Amino acid sequence: MGRRFRIEIGVERHVYPECRLSEKGIEYVGSKNETENGKSCQRWDVDTTLLRELTYPYSFSFYDLTRSISPENHCRNTGQLDRPWCMVSDLNTVWEYCDIPVCENLDPLECKLSQSGIEYVGKLNVTISGYPCKPWLEVCAKMPSACEQLGSRFPDELDGNHRFCRNKAPSYHGPWCFTYSDDGIEWEYCDVPFCPPTDQKRCDIRVGGRCVSRGGNQPYMNPTNFPDDLHAHHNYCRNPNGDEGVWCYKASGVGRDYCDVPKCP
Numbered sequence: 613m614g615r616r617f618r619i620e621i622g623v624e625r626h627v628y629p630e631c632r633l634s635e636k637g638i639e640y641v642g643s644k645n646e647t648e649n650g651k652s653c654q655r656w657d658v659d660t661t662l663l664r665e666l667t668y669p670y671s672f673s674f675y676d677l678t679r680s681i682s683p684e685n686h687c688r689n690t691g692q693l694d695r696p697w698c699m700v701s702d703l704n705t706v707w708e709y710c711d712i713p714v715c716e717n718l719d720p721l722e723c724k725l726s727q728s729g730i731e732y733v734g735k736l737n738v739t740i741s742g743y744p745c746k747p748w749l750e751v752c753a754k755m756p757s758a759c760e761q762l763g764s765r766f767p768d769e770l771d772g773n774h775r776f777c778r779n780k781a782p783s784y785h786g787p788w789c790f791t792y793s794d795d796g797i798e799w800e801y802c803d804v805p806f807c808p809p810t811d812q813k814r815c816d817i818r819v820g821g822r823c824v825s826r827g828g829n830q831p832y833m834n835p836t837n838f839p840d841d842l843h844a845h846h847n848y849c850r851n852p853n854g855d856e857g858v859w860c861y862k863a864s865g866v867g868r869d870y871c872d873v874p875k876c877p
Contacts, residue, residue: 629725631715637689637696638767639720639731640712641680644687645698647708653685653698662699666707667692679728687712691765691780723807727839729779729787732804733767736777737789739800745775745789777802785839849873 630642645653656663657674664671672690677683687696687710696710720733737745749772765780777787788801837852849858849871859870 626713626715628715628717628721629731631713632696633715633718633720633733634767636691636694636767637712638691638765639733640687640689640696641725641731642686642712644696644710644712645685646710647687647698647700648711649708651700651702651705651708653687653710654701655685656683656688656699658699658701662706666699680726680730721807722804724787724804725807728785729804732777732779732787734776734804736787736802736804737775738802739777739789739791740803741793741797741800743791743793743797743800745777745802746792747772747775748778748790749774751790777804 629640630644632640647653656677660674664673667690672692674683677688677690680688685698687698689696694709696712697707698710699707720735722734722736724732739745748766748770752770766774766778768774768776775789777789779787784801786801787804788799790799791797793800834852838846838850847860849860851858857870858873859868861868
């Protein structure tokens with residue numbers, strides 16, 4: 613179960629996310645917007661062409677940065693450089709590193725701060741359907757080119773024991789991993805909860821109930837209309853068609869019904 617989390621900005625103690633948990637700081641999603649030399653950071657969308665050049669060969673666009681928290685002109689590390697940095701408005705300088713302190717508590721959060729969970733560095737190692745995750749290097753041995761790209765986006769060491777859920781490709785909806793399964797699934801998303809912004813009860817969008825996954829006799833649903841992966845076992849309440857509220861197909865097999873999902877506090 614994820615521990616309680618509160619964003620603490622402007623305090624002397626180095627509390628995540630206003631500090632980094634690793635040397636590269638890929639997981640850093642704080643609000644620092646000044647370089648180590650005191651220069652103001654530019655918005656990431658000021659020059660997207662330059663941004664792609666700086667992050668070559670795994671070009672990172674401003675759209676990708678918007679999938680992490682508050683990226684307007686905040687220091688980030690897209691994976692290709694040694695630590696968080698930003699672009700600056702200077703005739704002689706294109707970009708500079710930022711001075712991001714190391715967190716006092718290096719234990720990662722077992723929850724995510726953004727929808728995509730790009731910053732997640734927790735220890736969850738099973739998928740949403742309960743399949744165990746494969747070690748990343750086991751897959752990389754078969755797909756070296758994919759491993760090279762994934763490795764550049766891992767803040768922690770990619771060793772033989774690393775089988776934790778991660779999201780290092782912005783095209784994915786959230787943390788995921790390669791799987792061992794009996795039904796041919798090669799990868800699947802992991803059920804990483806959102807971090808509660810206060811000490812109030814966390815709002816869980818995965819509402820249980822007598823729902824069934826979409827069968828072959830049900831109307832087609834566009835996967836892009838779902839906030840998560842529309843996998844074979846997906847029977848959670850959702851609203852992919854802009855209806856009055858979230859709903860699901862009835863377990864009885866006859867029709868569908870709305871779900872009673874409370875508003876987050």
